Amino acid sequence: MNSLFKALNDHTRRAILELLKENDLNAGEIANHFDISKPSISHHLDLLKQAGLVTAIKNGQYITYSINTIVMDELVQWIMKLKD
Amino acid sequence: MNSLFKALNDHTRRAILELLKENDLNAGEIANHFDISKPSISHHLDLLKQAGLVTAIKNGQYITYSINTIVMDELVQWIMKLKD
DNA sequence: TACTTATTTAGAAATTTGTCTAAATACCTA
DNA sequence: TAGGTATTTAGACAAATTTCTAAATAAGTA
Secondary structure, three states: OHHHHHHHOOHHHHHHHHHHHHOOEEHHHHHHOOOOOHHHHHHHHHHHHHOOOEEEEEEOOEEEEEEOOOOHHHHHHHHHHHOO | OHHHHHHHOOHHHHHHHHHHHHOOEEHHHHHHOOOOOHHHHHHHHHHHHHOOOEEEEEEOOEEEEEEOHHHHHHHHHHHHHHOO
């Protein structure tokens, strides 16, 4: 849960998830959507990966990132428990 | 949304919410559940309040804190949108 | 093989965060 | 009013976070 909350606690990372919801994208395509250096985006992608929110598949020279929302189920359950 | 994710991104603050789910508590009672100084707990309560996750009502010398889960609805909706 | 492109890793700087102690504020009671 | 209890505010410090540039790695192509 910790890595999940941590990953979600950043505007850029949330925006990356919203992008990936529409299409799988490679790292460079993701970076092109932001005014942030590629290494920084790479770091954000790493945090999202650590939380299980994205998966990465090497495609030759490229790395394709996809969203994985299953890990959010635990978060939704936590919230629901709090709501009774 | 930012203050909400920020507030939730800390184990102590999440534990405070879980406590308040069971009972309203005053600041001292909350602090007694943790191995952290009262000023630190006060700071955590402030962040929770900023996010709208708790409300505080002065009760004489005491301040009673209550959970408010309504603000989490927006978070759940954001997650659901991401899930399609 | 040499060059280019895609991506990550490394290391550094600025900012934010979580924690503490000491002091301030607010309320209660004798 | 004086003294005690509950809580917050202020200021400091260490650790974590976000960002950058430069360099390293990996793959495609002439």
